[in-house]
Amino acid sequence: MNSIIEFFHSAFITVGPFFILLGLLIFVHELGHFAVAKFFGVRVETFSMGFGKKIFQFKRGDTTYCISLIPLGGYVKMYGDDPTAEVPEGEKKYSFLHKPIYQRFAIVLAGPLMNLFFAGVLFSGIALVGQEVPSTQLGDVLPTSIAAEAGFQSGDTIQSINGDAVETWLQVQTKIQNAINQPLAFKVKRADSGELAEITSTPRPGENPNILSVDGLVGEIPGLTLESRASLIGVSDPKGAAA
Known part of the structure; x- marks a missing residue:
């Protein structure tokens, strides 16, 4: 139903x-x-x-x-x-x-x-x-989540993935969803110190939230959410469909 x-x-x-x-x-x-x-x-x-x-x-x-x-x-x-x-x-x-x-x-x-x-x-x-475009700044990263284990911290701003610059959350989502079981190299800027950090994380298979898509599975990194709009665009549940 x-x-x-x-x-x-x-x-x-x-x-x-x-x-x-x-x-x-x-x-x-x-x-x-x-x-x-x-x-x-x-x-x-x-x-x-x-x-x-x-x-x-x-x-x-x-x-x-x-x-x-x-x-x-x-x-x-x-x-x-x-x-x-x-x-x-x-x-x-x-x-x-x-x-x-x-x-x-x-x-x-x-x-x-x-x-x-x-x-x-x-x-x-x-x-x-103009149009408000969600940035690449992360929201709260749960300490027990896979994202936290990889090294992500609350407030991090993702600047690039595999050397490709990213400016919007949609670009981040797309790269993660298209990289099932493929390691991704993230460059992030820390919110507290402004220092740059490099993080490697491998998206795991997850259910595609778009039921109209022909792709049944997409890559996800549970716990990775969008700053201040996680409930709308990111994932608030670590076991959710996509991040």
């Missing part, structure tokens, strides 16, 4: 963000069509997120806003966009096909332009705010 729960949890973590991002891109795209159509006086009949059967909807003004069953796209239905439909004379001012060609062109182009604008704002925000 726990395996089933873990599978769906991992699947949600993997697939969930994809659909959230896709939904956001769809919304921004359709919002571009919608906003420019309203600006030029075109009556928008439907604003839909998704295709197929409507699972939620409400109407405000002339427009029905809805969420549909298939979340792989969206659409904006405008009055007068069917060339075979007859439009009364008094309604032509609200009809898409009765607008000047430059207005129709602007309405069609607004969707892709909104996506480009949104991407620019998003990446600019990421560049300004």
